[in-house]
Amino acid sequence: MFNTVIFREYDIRGVYNKEFDKDFAYLLGRAYASYFYQKHGKKNINITLGHDARLSASEIKASLSQGLQDSGVTVHYIGLVTSPISYFTTFEFPNIDGAIMVTGSHNPPEYNGFKISVGKGTIFGEEIQELRKIIEAKNFIDGKGSEKTLDVFSAYVEKYKKEFSQMKPIKVVLDCGNGAGGIIARKLYEAVGLKPTILFEKPDGTFPNHHPDPTVEKNLVDLKNQVLKEGAVVGIGFDGDADRIGLVDHTGRMVYGDELMVLVSRAVLKNNKGAKIIGDVKCSDRLYDDIKNCGGVPVMWKTGHSLIKEKIKVEKSPFGGEMSGHIFFADRNHGYDDALYAGLRVCEIISQTGKNIAELLEGLPEAYNTPELRIDTTEEKKVNIVKTLIEKFPESSEYSLNLIDGVRISFPDGWALARASNTQPVLVLRFESWTKQGLERIQSRIEAIVNPML
Ligand SMILES: [Zn+2]
Numbered sequence: 086m087f088n089t090v091i092f093r094e095y096d097i098r099g100v101y102n103k104e105f106d107k108d109f110a111y112l113l114g115r116a117y118a119s120y121f122y123q124k125h126g127k128k129n130i131n132i133t134l135g136h137d138a139r140l141s142a143s144e145i146k147a148s149l150s151q152g153l154q155d156s157g158v159t160v161h162y163i164g165l166v167t168s169p170i171s172y173f174t175t176f177e178f179p180n181i182d183g184a185i186m187v188t189g190s191h192n193p194p195e196y197n198g199f200k201i202s203v204g205k206g207t208i209f210g211e212e213i214q215e216l217r218k219i220i221e222a223k224n225f226i227d228g229k230g231s232e233k234t235l236d237v238f239s240a241y242v243e244k245y246k247k248e249f250s251q252m253k254p255i256k257v258v259l260d261c262g263n264g265a266g267g268i269i270a271r272k273l274y275e276a277v278g279l280k281p282t283i284l285f286e287k288p289d290g291t292f293p294n295h296h297p298d299p300t301v302e303k304n305l306v307d308l309k310n311q312v313l314k315e316g317a318v319v320g321i322g323f324d325g326d327a328d329r330i331g332l333v334d335h336t337g338r339m340v341y342g343d344e345l346m347v348l349v350s351r352a353v354l355k356n357n358k359g360a361k362i363i364g365d366v367k368c369s370d371r372l373y374d375d376i377k378n379c380g381g382v383p384v385m386w387k388t389g390h391s392l393i394k395e396k397i398k399v400e401k402s403p404f405g406g407e408m409s410g411h412i413f414f415a416d417r418n419h420g421y422d423d424a425l426y427a428g429l430r431v432c433e434i435i436s437q438t439g440k441n442i443a444e445l446l447e448g449l450p451e452a453y454n455t456p457e458l459r460i461d462t463t464e465e466k467k468v469n470i471v472k473t474l475i476e477k478f479p480e481s482s483e484y485s486l487n488l489i490d491g492v493r494i495s496f497p498d499g500w501a502l503a504r505a506s507n508t509q510p511v512l513v514l515r516f517e518s519w520t521k522q523g524l525e526r527i528q529s530r531i532e533a534i535v536n537p538m539l
Pocket of ligand 1: 190191324325326327328329
């Protein structure tokens with residue numbers, strides 16, 4: 086049983102036993118092997134299979150594994166892991182042809198889903214629809230596979246232990262939010278010489294303490310308090326499958342995704358002169374200006390972690406990220422979004438410079454901005470509102486338009502973004518200005534058009 090809405094832009098995801106069930110997981114296993122054969126002409130492949138902390142994980146995993154095996158796949162079961170560790174296996178284990186991660190990411194506990202790697206890349210868009218078509222046509226290859234277990238943690242920790250061997254100890258607090266990150270965060274951070282205090286370390290699919298989404302301010306309350314209590318220099322939060330990161334500075338202030346990108350891109354550009362740095366359309370002009378000022382080439386791209394990851398590859402960029410906390414390092418890593426790794430890079434910058442986050446962001450002009458505003462609407466309205474805004478702001482000397490993803494209108498003293506979410510019936514807005522009055526003016530000018538249409 087499944088509802089086709091689960092086939093989304095970047096992954097397959099829905100409410101378990103309502104929008105898909107274990108029989109679907111079996112069919113997905115069969116479809117994966119069949120898709121791989123269609124695309125690469127290879128049967129009897131080796132893939133890793135991991136999952137996050139959700140309660141439905143083991144049931145889904147068992148069916149998925151059976152489906153894969155019945156289409157000839159050797160399943161290497163890696164257990165409870167983060168999504169980035171699932172990606173890691175496709176880069177660091179030469180015999181592995183792909184990976185499936187069973188995860189509901191930061192969604193509520195009743196959700197679950199699949200992030201799917203074919204070769205070294207995660208599939209998205211049309212490729213995900215291909216899997217649906219194979220399932221609907223029952224166009225499966227047959228075979229006789231098997232399942233074995235594979236320990237990935239030692240290779241993972243060993244790799245980064247070497248890389249960060251110069252790390253000086255700093256006081257850091259981690260918040261795993263009872264997500265999958267807790268399975269390995271302590272081992273990884275202690276291996277590089279840090280002694281983090283870790284909140285909500287034990288993976289628990291009911292998420293009993295707070296929702297595992299560190300880019301929403303209300304989920305950072307415990308992390309803020311602990312940072313202040315301990316006088317830590319930074320607090321780092323991870324989402325449910327640890328591919329998104331959120332930061333709190335030493336004063337307990339939430340650091341936005343684009344500010345985090347400013348401090349990292351400054352460091353990355355020191356060793357990658359003239360490099361392209363990728364951000365999404367939700368990021369502040371201050372990020373793009375700062376990249377330029379540091380000798381880099383800013384590239385604004387569409388929102389969506391698969392799209393940013395792809396763009397980094399195409400542009401041979403060392404670093405990129407999204408406002409939402411997906412942060413990608415091709416510099417010294419494999420170009421995917423590993424929040425535990427990104428956290429280590431932040432710790433490394435702090436430990437090398439001896440500066441706190443406020444000091445590392447020095448020189449960044451002041452700005453007044455909103456966070457990302459997500460407004461529930463309908464599939465139809467979200468598209469119409471963006472269209473209407475484009476019509477209401479024809480080319481003019483007063484402002485300029487960027488239509489890469491939705492519409493981003495740049496005024497002399499700030500900008501407004503409106504885009505239709507790829508994954509939900511949601512309109513995304515964000516506003517920024519260099520003055521408080523400017524922010525109010527820009528926001529009310531756009532909202533005067535948007536609000537009556539909702
Ligand atoms: Zn996630």
